[in-house]
Amino acid sequence: MTLMQRERSGAPAPAGAADAGAVVAAPSAPNRLRRALAISEAGVLVSLAGLVLVFYLLEPAFLSGTNIRSMLTAISFVGIIAVGQTLLLVAGEFDLSVGSVAGLSAIVSAWLMAKGHLPVPLGILGGLVTGALVGLVNGVLVVGVGIPAFIATLGMLYAARGFTYVITNGYPIYPLPKVIGNIGSSEVLFGLGWSFVILVVLAIVGDLVLRRTTIGRNLFATGGNEEVARLVGIDTRRYKVVCFMIVGALSAVAGMLVLADGASGTPSIGTGWELTVIAGVVIGGVSLFGGVGTVAAGIIGMLLLQVVQSGLVVVGVNPNWQTVAVGLIMVLAVGVDIARRRVSLTGGARKRRAPAETAPATEGA
Amino acid sequence: MTYVLETERLGKQFAGVPALSGVDFRLAPGTIHALIGHNGAGKSTLVKVLTGVHPAGSYDGEIKLDGQTMRFGSPAQARANGISYVPQEIQVVEQLTVAENVYVGQTGLARGPLVSFRELRRRAAELLARLDVPLDPSTPVGALSATQRQLVMIARALATDPRVLILDEPTASLAGRETDRLFGVLNRLRETGVTMIFITHRIPEVMRMCDRATVLRDGRSVAELERAAFNERDIVAAMVGRRIEALYPRRESVPGEEEVLRLEHVSVPHPARAHDVVRDVSFRARRGEILGIAGVVGSGRTELLSAIYGRLPHSGTICVEGRERKLRGPADARRAGIAMLTEDRKGSGLLFNFALRENVTIGNLGGIARWGVVDRRAEGRAAQGFVQSLQIKAPSASADVAHLSGGNQQKILLARVLMNAPKVMLLDEPTKGVDVETRQEIYRLIIELADRGVTLLVVSSEIVELVGICDRCLVLADGAVVDEFARGEGSEARVIEATTTAAPPVGEVLA
Known part of the structure; x- marks a missing residue:
């Protein structure tokens, strides 16, 4: 009996390595196919491609350079927040205050530069710190005090927006330093601005962190079952608070990019973003229940949402229908998410294995 | 003698494993009947069959109430036919009053769409008086002690005028004096003709309170005793049985001194x-x-x-x-x-959003990561190593843990614990x-x-x-x-x- 062969092997003995690797690394062909289909991005990618094709066939101008650029620019701001929101959702929480935090951080940064006459880097830093601090408050309210994220961050949605109007009295803040306007108007890549570049960089980093690192693994464990995560020694509370702070800081980045784009500190920056972000990442298959999702899928979901909105405009549908479409797609996506959970996770298992689970040995008397 | 409640050759299986086999249980009217047995003896299963939790068709044998064969499809049906159950855990709505808790879920009291709270209080007061429990029906239950809550639960069970009242370890959460008070109430109920099944594992309580006793072991009724024949030693002997098995491997070595x-x-x-x-x-x-x-x-x-x-x-x-x-x-x-293997595999053990390999390694990612990046190959090797050494039966190291058997799930959790040495x-x-x-x-x-x-x-x-x-x-x-x-x-x-x-x-x- 070799039961104990490697109970201490953090890095296991090389002896069994070859056959072990063989099993893990060389799946049979059908297995490979199944795995490809199981990739969470696959479904939403196919839907995205399908939609793009439909809109293109209906109106070839849909795929014009201008329209593609405008769509990518449009998702850049919210996409940056979506990266953070995906991490937070995977950890089992969510943040409704992102739009207001984006607005508040942008205004604080604009105020520091225009009224406080601070140098641009300090102004940007001020915005980032504001976002992260608001995230910290959200995190402490949810994790420390135990207020449900829905209520805590909904409260913050109002409070942060209110602050923005308190600071500005409703008037835009300008003039901003010239550099800011330059950042906003410069074209970096294929006629796309800094916001797109930052989105791409953050999305890649975020995706790798979630997919490859121990941090990512611990986030999935936290969102999958917080009790289990705690029992294996993960400081789930710290992970959640840090995620809230990341979401806050990324909201600040997005808000300040809009600030640069318009070269003026408008107090309405970020209004309505919270639902766009959540709708987008959820469409991408990031689970509202925690523990499931990837950054790539979240961004693809955002893109899908944008394609629908933009496509409906391009093919000449009354713009009011856009909102209806967004609503329908989001409910559909969450429905699919729930169905998928039911099939692949505990529910499906429960159906199949219920009798064994209630076997007499488990009967307390 | 005619029995209030009777079972004939009652059997119940879970996935082919018998939890009850051929149980003949007879309940004489106006008695307190003890149901004794160790954990897993089948007490809960028997009660679940009697109260319709396991519906007719899911068990073998018959249940007779006043000589009539009953086929309960749900707990509500069992209740409607006069079988009332007081669960072990105290389940009260703390925000509601005593009266509201007693009649919670009962619709008979409504006049049209409205509830007459005065009528509710009057009836609750009557019921509490019958139990000789000095409680004000309009007190919020949140302000009551454990015993008082237990009594509210009993009052709730009695509110439907049941033929049989089943009490599942009613003293489990009570201290000595509180138990005395509860027993006083049960004695009173017996005097008024209520028939009770009293589930417990405390033999002194059986000796003190019960008229008859049935001992269950391994899903069988192994002894039925009359009060005159009650004897602590016999009851223990019946609970134990003489199951000698060569199931346990012998340890050859001796533990250290340190x-x-x-x-x-x-x-x-x-x-x-x-x-x-x-x-x-x-x-x-x-x-x-x-x-x-x-x-x-x-x-x-x-x-x-x-x-x-x-x-x-x-x-x-x-x-x-x-x-x-x-x-x-x-x-x-x-x-x-220190490492711990949980009793509750589903609730605090397995991560169902992870495959087998990630479930094994989640407690020790440091051992398979370099600069914070998980080495997928090392992870696969570690998981595969445990799959082989613990003989985990799974299609691959990336198998979905929800579809594995309880034994294999347990081995995965053991692997997780072992990986930390x-x-x-x-x-x-x-x-x-x-x-x-x-x-x-x-x-x-x-x-x-x-x-x-x-x-x-x-x-x-x-x-x-x-x-x-x-x-x-x-x-x-x-x-x-x-x-x-x-x-x-x-x-x-x-x-x-x-x-x-x-x-x-x-x-x-x-x-």
């Missing part, structure tokens, strides 16, 4: 009430020792393990290898070299819901680990299992150690006697 784990005066307070669920427990465990902890569900055994793992706040001292450790959370315990392992019901073959493997693994110097604390409801594999065994009852014996000195009878005759703690104040 002390690894020491507890001094460890107590764990009840999360809500003013008494302790673990009371002043002290013991030492040596290197390579297998220390069993026996006791019924609710004796504080899981809480004791949880305290050692830092999951529950506790007083007293816990030392690992002579050093005192402040264990404020599982992370502290892990740093001290702990000094002390806390195993809570390691063989619960696990097939016989895997049980043997787990026993052998426990012995092998002990041989390698790991100190193991094993909690189990199956006493024979503890007697079979442990070097030493503590017996817990009501949170305190009531007996201790070394290998060869213990027996199932000794444990059952210790757990069933221990007096509940006295001197606790009524709230």
